[in-house]
Amino acid sequence: MQTPAAALAELDQTVAADRKGDYYLLRAQLLDALGKMQEAIDALNRGIRAAPTRPDLYLQATAFLLKHKLNHEALDLLEQASRILPDARELLLAQAVTLELLLRGVDAQKLLARMQARWPEWDRPYLLSGILLEIQLKSAEARQTLETAIALGANTPEAYYYQALAITHASPEDLAGAQNAIAHALALTAKDPYVYLLAGKIALAKKDYSAAIERLLEATRLQPTLVPAHYGLRDAYKAMGEDKKSTAELEEIKRIASDNPADDANPFSAQDFLFSVR
Numbered sequence: 001m002q003t004p005a006a007a008l009a010e011l012d013q014t015v016a017a018d019r020k021g022d023y024y025l026l027r028a029q030l031l032d033a034l035g036k037m038q039e040a041i042d043a044l045n046r047g048i049r050a051a052p053t054r055p056d057l058y059l060q061a062t063a064f065l066l067k068h069k070l071n072h073e074a075l076d077l078l079e080q081a082s083r084i085l086p087d088a089r090e091l092l093l094a095q096a097v098t099l100e101l102l103l104r105g106v107d108a109q110k111l112l113a114r115m116q117a118r119w120p121e122w123d124r125p126y127l128l129s130g131i132l133l134e135i136q137l138k139s140a141e142a143r144q145t146l147e148t149a150i151a152l153g154a155n156t157p158e159a160y161y162y163q164a165l166a167i168t169h170a171s172p173e174d175l176a177g178a179q180n181a182i183a184h185a186l187a188l189t190a191k192d193p194y195v196y197l198l199a200g201k202i203a204l205a206k207k208d209y210s211a212a213i214e215r216l217l218e219a220t221r222l223q224p225t226l227v228p229a230h231y232g233l234r235d236a237y238k239a240m241g242e243d244k245k246s247t248a249e250l251e252e253i254k255r256i257a258s259d260n261p262a263d264d265a266n267p268f269s270a271q272d273f274l275f276s277v278r
Helices: 004-011 020-035 036-048 057-069 070-085 089-101 107-120 123-135 139-151 157-171 177-189 193-205 211-220 227-239 241-257 270-277
Strands: none
Touching: 004 020, 004 123, 020 036, 020 057, 020 227, 036 057, 057 070, 057 089, 057 193, 070 089, 089 123, 089 270, 107 123, 123 157, 157 177, 157 193, 157 241, 193 211, 193 241, 211 227, 227 241
């Protein structure tokens, strides 16, 4: 397998006339892999100057900046991009994500509301708004907004995951609604431990302990340090009278807490969301 250094050396054989936006984007990715962040940023800037009307380059550059926690720089870039490409709605969506990461949630929601008014048929502003509302524990509003997004065509695991989560918080008695939503999420992904965790929690609430254990075990297989899944397994085993397994899960929780930093309770990924726009 070619190393980033070897790939960069080969890339730099490209003749000057062919060094356009994609060349600089790939160069930035390789430089980033080599830990040369400033050179990678310079390459991104040259790429954007070479193709200033390509929204995808701005999105790639934004994802790069957010990856390195350069949130203010990402916002500056997106504001510049939106002046050049005022009709590129995906850039405005990325701007809303970045505003939220900068703890400017009110500004993010205002921008999303303007986008909903301008592009009422587009599901993404509703989806992002619903996710952010649920993260802020405004679950009743989140549920309604996510239902709108889904009605408009948002057929993604995160749409149904956050819908199920909002239902469990806003209407915990509506287990059928939560189960329906998480079943859709499970049908769309087999790799997200948080989806399996929530599916396990819903099954546990329904006292379907066998299903709960199955889902929670899959969550721990995908992410062994996911402590809430181990708590769910402890409770499910205890409810089934399997005390040894319940105790074993408690010991596993203690081991994880000792050996690992706490997992992020919020599975929302800004970078994944930005690329899903495309």
